[in-house]
Amino acid sequence: MWRRVASLSSSISSSFLAQTASRLNSWESLTTGIAQQAKGVIAPKEKTPFITFVLGGPGSGKGTQCIKIVETFGFAHLSAGDLLRREIASKSADGAMILNTIKEGKIVPSQVTVKLIQKEMELSDNHKFLIDGFPRTEENRVSFERIIGVEPNVVLFFDCPEEEMVKRVLNRNEGRVDDNLETIKKRLTVFQALSLPVINYYSEKGKLYTIKAIGTEDEIFEQVRPIFAAFEVCSVSAMILSIQLCCFFLLHFESENLTTALFLLNLFGIFVMFLI
Numbered sequence: 001m002w003r004r005v006a007s008l009s010s011s012i013s014s015s016f017l018a019q020t021a022s023r024l025n026s027w028e029s030l031t032t033g034i035a036q037q038a039k040g041v042i043a044p045k046e047k048t049p050f051i052t053f054v055l056g057g058p059g060s061g062k063g064t065q066c067i068k069i070v071e072t073f074g075f076a077h078l079s080a081g082d083l084l085r086r087e088i089a090s091k092s093a094d095g096a097m098i099l100n101t102i103k104e105g106k107i108v109p110s111q112v113t114v115k116l117i118q119k120e121m122e123l124s125d126n127h128k129f130l131i132d133g134f135p136r137t138e139e140n141r142v143s144f145e146r147i148i149g150v151e152p153n154v155v156l157f158f159d160c161p162e163e164e165m166v167k168r169v170l171n172r173n174e175g176r177v178d179d180n181l182e183t184i185k186k187r188l189t190v191f192q193a194l195s196l197p198v199i200n201y202y203s204e205k206g207k208l209y210t211i212k213a214i215g216t217e218d219e220i221f222e223q224v225r226p227i228f229a230a231f232e233v234c235s236v237s238a239m240i241l242s243i244q245l246c247c248f249f250l251l252h253f254e255s256e257n258l259t260t261a262l263f264l265l266n267l268f269g270i271f272v273m274f275l276i
């Protein structure tokens with residue numbers, strides 16, 4: 001169901017209505033998320049997904065910050081790299097190809113990665129997703145939009161100096177096959193050539209939030225926190241405003257002309273949310 005809602009909104013994305021609908025979708029997604037978190041109930045699949053892409057070079061701290069975002073804002077964390085490593089570990093049909101690609105610091109074919117992400121999204125009870133380390137190429141991006149049928153609401157870019165990224169990766173000590181100087185150099189070249197255009201694309205679309213990824217983990221998270229907090233404040237404000245307006249209209253029309261009242265309420269609500 002969320003796929004149908006999302007593809008409908010992306011098909012009219014150039015218009016004023018689409019912008020308004022997209023904001024409404026974002027707020028509605030987050031509002032239901034907060035309410036459901038508070039009540040401890042599982043989000044039904046019908047909810048519009050709220051998607052955040054988490055981008056940045058190797059070792060820029062994407063995974064580390066995703067853990068903090070999950071703890072604070074209740075997202076589901078889907079790391080594309082982890083999903084690919086799981087395929088290798090499970091010795092699936094694509095496992096050997098994925099292992100070689102990762103060792104070479106190259107990019108796994110889009111179809112393979114998008115299918116893994118899609119499966120995780122469908123299995124998840126959450127509707128707020130952090131997609132970590134994806135899309136890494138323009139082809140990845142287009143493939144995601146075509147297969148999943150949605151665009152991200154937010155794109156985070158962890159901007160970190162190369163020297164620092166190399167240092168962090170070499171100190172990571174998790175036994176990853178790509179955590180060696182030779183592969184890191186290749187990954188940095190791939191990042192510059194193929195991933196930066198994706199980041200520029202989202203910058204032009206006004207969806208990019210750049211984080212200066214130097215300092216302690218907590219200092220970096222203090223740059224991330226206000227981004228999601230702002231979305232939550234908007235959604236809660238919109239919800240409160242709607243309830244207030246609803247009460248006002250119901251009293252004003254004494255329930256006689258309820259349909260007109262609700263129509264006016266919706267129009268006003270959309271107008272106010274667009275202004276916010």
Ligand SMILES: Nc1ncnc2c1ncn2[C@@H]1O[C@H](COP(=O)(O)OP(=O)(O)OP(=O)(O)O)[C@@H](O)[C@H]1O
Nearest residue numbers: 057058059060061062063064168169172215216217
């Ligand atoms: N702010 C920080 N300062 C110092 N070290 C950090 C910081 N953030 C993360 N690290 C460490 O750097 C290493 C790389 O971090 P992380 O795995 O989060 O990066 P990543 O962007 O997910 O990398 P990759 O793309 O290779 O998966 C980890 O060992 C992590 O503990």
Ligand SMILES: O=c1ccn([C@@H]2O[C@H](COP(=O)(O)O)[C@@H](O)[C@H]2O)c(=O)[nH]1
Nearest residue numbers: 080081101102105106107108113133134
């Ligand atoms: O969308 C993706 C994500 C990852 N890869 C490959 O996996 C490694 C490791 O990814 P991390 O996100 O750093 O864990 C990456 O270098 C690629 O080889 C991919 O192909 N597509």
Ligand SMILES: [Mg+2]
Nearest residue numbers: 062063081133
């Ligand atoms: Mg990572």
